Amino acid sequence: MDDLGRYGRQILFSGIGKEGQVKLLKSKVAIVGVGALGTVCANHLVRSGVGYIRLIDRDVVDLSNLQRQSLFNEEDVNLNLPKAVAAGKRLQTINSTVTVDAVITDLNLDNAEELLEGFDVIVDGTDNFMTRYLINDVAVKYGIPWVHGAAVSSRGMFAVIKPGITPCYRCLFPQVPAGRGETCDTIGVLSPITDIIGSFQAMEAIKLLIGASTSSNLEQIDIWDTTFFSMDISAGKNPQCPACVHHQYDFLDRSSALQEAYSSLCGRDTVQIYFREKRERDLTKLSEHLKKNGKVTGNQFLLRFSPDPETIIVVFKDGRVLVHGTNDIVKVKSLYSKYIGN
DSSP states (O other): OGGGGGGGHHHHHHHHHHHHHHHHHEEEEEEEOOOOOOOHHHHHHHHOSEEEEEEOOOOOOOGGGGTTTOOOHHHHHHHOBOOOOHHHHHHHOOTTTTTEEEESSOTTTTTHHHHHTTSEEEOOOOSSHHHHHHHHHHHHHOOEEEEEEHHHHHHEEEEEEEETSSSSSHHSOOOOOSOOSSSSHHHBHHHHHHHHHHHEEEHHHHHHHHTTTOOOOOEEEEETEEEEEEEEOOOOOOOTTTTTTOOOOOGOOTTTTTOOOOOEEETTSSEEEOSSSSSOOOOOHHHHHHHTTTTEEEEEEEEEEEETEEEEEEETTSSEEESSSOOOOHHHHHHHHHOOOO
């Protein structure tokens, strides 16, 4: 067993103690989304000695991330490293006794159960509603508690969802919003709010792992106006909830109209193309093909292709594609067909 001495100050806290620390060392946490919230939470959980942490993220470190995503630096940007890989490497230098499993992928209906089943807690570090509903379906189906978090502008919120005990996410938010809502890319975000919300998420995750009482509220904070609001959600269970009452998991259902193959990402003038059939790319061969049409850079994980100054196409080894520079899905389909192929 890991030397408990490094966790001495944490063990001295009566709420955790040696027994709680031993539980943490044996625990498994999955973090979906390794951005602002995910990096803060992962940092705390690794330092706290959670034994196994899976990092799931689909994106690459960008210069604009460094303002708030605490595990990344300029070298990660220059190397075009996937966020999961960059965060995983940094976390291992912080605590080499923890197992960090970096998974470069988009969480979707085809892989969500495989990637999340068997974990003790799931942490929401995402930036979109669809993935949260997907996490909720998996969590409810397998009885896994999860910690929701969100931050934008100077505001943030978090809540603990325990299947069978608390209302689920779909109880609280029955309908998927028609739009994508306010995002960091449309109205900005302050670094301190992501630190605060991510830290609260980590604390609630630790409580879940050691069996301590967790918050029964949807907590909301605005650090610019210095305001706090707590909404008791303990009685918010929907008696007709499709997910936790009727066990209808629409976001895991391939036939559901909610599924998307082309999806705009968080107001970023970016469209993701996702293929449900597994299709691994030969990046070396593709690179030679793309060099005829524009600038190509890359590494063993992805290629970054610029056919013109306004467009960047990122192709991942698993076949997933991000098209930066537009949110017009028709245009994206045309670009993909033109440069990559059907």
